[in-house]
Amino acid sequence: MLNENKNIDQLFREKLGDFEKTPPMYLWTNIQGKLNARRYERRIAILKTLSVAAAIVLAFLAGWWMTNPTGKDTFQQNSVAEQRSVNRNVTPSANVNTATAEVLSVTSNQDTSGTAVIPPKVIRSSSTKLSSLATFAASTSFLNNENSSTVQKAGDVELFTSEKEFMDELHQNSKIVKKLSDWIADIRKDSIFPDKTDSKSVVIRPFSYSASDKPVTFAQNNPVKNNGRWSIKAEFAPVFNNQAQSNGQGSSAMYTNSQSYKPQESNTENTFSGGMIAGYKVSKRLIIKSGFAYNNIRQTTRNVDFMGVNPLYNVAANATLASTPAGQVNLDKMVNTRSGAILNADASLNYASKSLAENVLKQDIGFIEIPLQATYKLIDKKIAVGLTGGISTNILVGNKAILSENGENISTGETSNMRNVVYSGSIGFEVGYEITNRITLTVEPRLKHFVNSISSSKSVNYKPSQMAIVTGLTYSFN
Amino acid sequence: MTNLEETIQKCASGDRKAQTTLYNHFAPKMYGVCLRYSKDATEAEDNLQDGFIRVFTKIDQFGFKGSFEGWMRRIMVNTSLEKFRKSNHLYPVEDMMVFESIQYSEETLSGISADDLMKIIQQLPPRYRMVFNLYAIEGYSHQEIAKLMKITEGTSKSNLSRARVILQKKVIDDFGLEKNTVTTTLC
Numbered sequence: 001m002l003n004e005n006k007n008i009d010q011l012f013r014e015k016l017g018d019f020e021k022t023p024p025m026y027l028w029t030n031i032q033g034k035l036n037a038r039r040y041e042r043r044i045a046i047l048k049t050l051s052v053a054a055a056i057v058l059a060f061l062a063g064w065w066m067t068n069p070t071g072k073d074t075f076q077q078n079s080v081a082e083q084r085s086v087n088r089n090v091t092p093s094a095n096v097n098t099a100t101a102e103v104l105s106v107t108s109n110q111d112t113s114g115t116a117v118i119p120p121k122v123i124r125s126s127s128t129k130l131s132s133l134a135t136f137a138a139s140t141s142f143l144n145n146e147n148s149s150t151v152q153k154a155g156d157v158e159l160f161t162s163e164k165e166f167m168d169e170l171h172q173n174s175k176i177v178k179k180l181s182d183w184i185a186d187i188r189k190d191s192i193f194p195d196k197t198d199s200k201s202v203v204i205r206p207f208s209y210s211a212s213d214k215p216v217t218f219a220q221n222n223p224v225k226n227n228g229r230w231s232i233k234a235e236f237a238p239v240f241n242n243q244a245q246s247n248g249q250g251s252s253a254m255y256t257n258s259q260s261y262k263p264q265e266s267n268t269e270n271t272f273s274g275g276m277i278a279g280y281k282v283s284k285r286l287i288i289k290s291g292f293a294y295n296n297i298r299q300t301t302r303n304v305d306f307m308g309v310n311p312l313y314n315v316a317a318n319a320t321l322a323s324t325p326a327g328q329v330n331l332d333k334m335v336n337t338r339s340g341a342i343l344n345a346d347a348s349l350n351y352a353s354k355s356l357a358e359n360v361l362k363q364d365i366g367f368i369e370i371p372l373q374a375t376y377k378l379i380d381k382k383i384a385v386g387l388t389g390g391i392s393t394n395i396l397v398g399n400k401a402i403l404s405e406n407g408e409n410i411s412t413g414e415t416s417n418m419r420n421v422v423y424s425g426s427i428g429f430e431v432g433y434e435i436t437n438r439i440t441l442t443v444e445p446r447l448k449h450f451v452n453s454i455s456s457s458k459s460v461n462y463k464p465s466q467m468a469i470v471t472g473l474t475y476s477f478n
Numbered sequence: 479m480t481n482l483e484e485t486i487q488k489c490a491s492g493d494r495k496a497q498t499t500l501y502n503h504f505a506p507k508m509y510g511v512c513l514r515y516s517k518d519a520t521e522a523e524d525n526l527q528d529g530f531i532r533v534f535t536k537i538d539q540f541g542f543k544g545s546f547e548g549w550m551r552r553i554m555v556n557t558s559l560e561k562f563r564k565s566n567h568l569y570p571v572e573d574m575m576v577f578e579s580i581q582y583s584e585e586t587l588s589g590i591s592a593d594d595l596m597k598i599i600q601q602l603p604p605r606y607r608m609v610f611n612l613y614a615i616e617g618y619s620h621q622e623i624a625k626l627m628k629i630t631e632g633t634s635k636s637n638l639s640r641a642r643v644i645l646q647k648k649v650i651d652d653f654g655l656e657k658n659t660v661t662t663t664l665c
Contacts, residue, residue, distance in 0.1 A: 009642070011595070012595055012615060013614055016510070016595055017615050018507070019596065020509070020510045021509050024523065031530050031534075032497075035531065035534060
């Protein structure tokens with residue numbers, strides 16, 4: 001019966017080719033856990049990408065809004081118009097006001113909206129005429145006095161004073177007033193046609209004369225200060241961590257009876273951080289900043305103490321616990337521990353033991369940092385120097401731990417009891433170099449310290465200090 | 479499982495219920511595959527776990543062109559091979575050896591259980607186990623095995639030959655089988 005005989009290959013193929021066995025129940029739980037973790041990580045990654053994209057779009061929009069000439073003009077018009085109406089209410093009895101009221105009455109007849117004395121379109125479409133009006137006014141002798149030149153330096157409110165005086169003088173010269181009225185009437189007539197001429201507003205030009213008779217160029221070269229207040233900064237930094245070592249939950253007392261085993265060693269690794277920060281200039285030297293940055297803490301532990309070990313079997317319990325300065329790490333797989341390597345029990349009768357192999361446990365804890373900082377400029381020139389201080393809210397976004405034996409990853413998990421929100425303080429010394437009017441390169445050594453422990457566990461006090469060399473590129477909307 | 483295609487599509491969209499159904503249906507077979515490639519149950523469980531995670535993350539790439547079970551099986555085999563490669567087991571054996579092929583009768587074979595054979599195969603040195611599984615059970619050629627394991631064809635043949643010798647000896651020792659016919663072949 002030779003053909004019924006089988007060789008060794010056939011024997012194994014037939015018996016084992018379709019071999020089935022039900023795997024242990026916990027395996028599916030583990031798989032689900034890992035799939036959930038992957039989903040969470042993917043969401044975080046998407047969130048990070050979206051935040052960066054949103055910041056870039058925001059920066060772009062802010063830049064567009066700040067540099068858009070139409071937006072700037074509207075702002076200038078409103079500010080001048082509001083100041084006019086305020087002045088009318090404050091000084092009703094002055095002679096000056098009579099003159100102002102007279103001029104204003106010409107426009108308010110055509111525009112019933114009150115504060116918007118001169119409609120924006122009127123101004124833009126008639127800029128040529130207003131420029132000529134300005135040139136005309138500047139050529140008159142009364143504007144070349146000392147008063148108007150000092151007024152011009154002092155800003156918008158003072159400019160109105162200049163206007164008041166301008167009107168006052170006008171009032172005394174009825175011919176000029178009449179001519180001006182005619183011009184304004186012409187302007188109104190023009191306003192029904194679409195804007196064909198210079199799109200730049202010249203609303204303040206008639207009132208912003210310089211003694212050198214260059215009214216038009218003055219207004220174009222000196223934008224209103226408010227528009228230079230916002231800035232956006234992209235920053236990137238290598239971060240050097242320095243964690244004052246605190247004992248983890250495996251206490252040092254365990255080593256009294258275990259001199260032959262290497263003690264556990266933990267150290268924090270250097271990382272990178274990056275983010276987008278928006279700045280607002282409160283005054284010439286003070287800038288308030290806020291935004292977001294990604295920051296993480298990496299800790300490496302060698303010769304890990306495994307907790308919760310069953311001393312009878314030398315196997316860590318189902319969910320293996322490793323003890324580190326940042327807290328206990330829950331690992332998803334059991335670790336075979338060395339026979340006879342059971343260390344002394346600590347006070348809570350937890351047994352700790354050493355693994356069979358050389359092992360390294362890496363913990364990665366990620367935060368999205370939302371800072372609130374203030375920078376005071378000590379020197380504000382082409383090379384600027386400033387002091388920055390602030391507080392940050394750090395939101396936990398990543399918590400991962402990987403245990404490797406002989407260079408091979410054997411188990412993953414996470415550090416337990418991490419706080420979702422921790423606070424930190426920072427101080428930095430910023431040196432900036434103005435590459436162009438708008439772009440500044442800054443380098444800032446910054447010290448950061450966590451105010452509260454990143455772990456909510458009472459037995460863990462982990463407040464890392466970080467030193468970062470922050471390189472930033474600032475774009476100012478001026 | 480009523481409709482495999484529908485379940486696969488649901489799994490691809492992340493439906494947890496469908497994933498559970500798929501797992502329950504295929505896990506025993508795939509565990510069988512993993513056990514053959516591992517030294518023990520713990521290693522097999524690790525490979526099965528990693529293999530299934532890979533199945534669920536790549537299930538949207540399954541093109542419904544061949545058998546889904548075959549696709550899954552290949553993932554399990556590849557996961558086991560990768561694990562083996564990472565652990566870097568070195569058995570630098572290149573020499574050819576004469577293998578005595580023994581034929582067993584149906585009668586004698588019925589007395590050997592699959593569990594017994596599984597234990598024997600798991601005791602093989604890892605590289606022999608991989609090559610024997612790939613060649614004798616999965617049906618790969620030496621050329622394919624050489625590519626998969628990044629070894630030469632000669633090494634693959636040599637490993638298979640050594641695996642056969644060890645397995646045969648084990649079967650005879652454990653089950654006291656006698657040779658029915660002896661043919662001498664060169665692998």
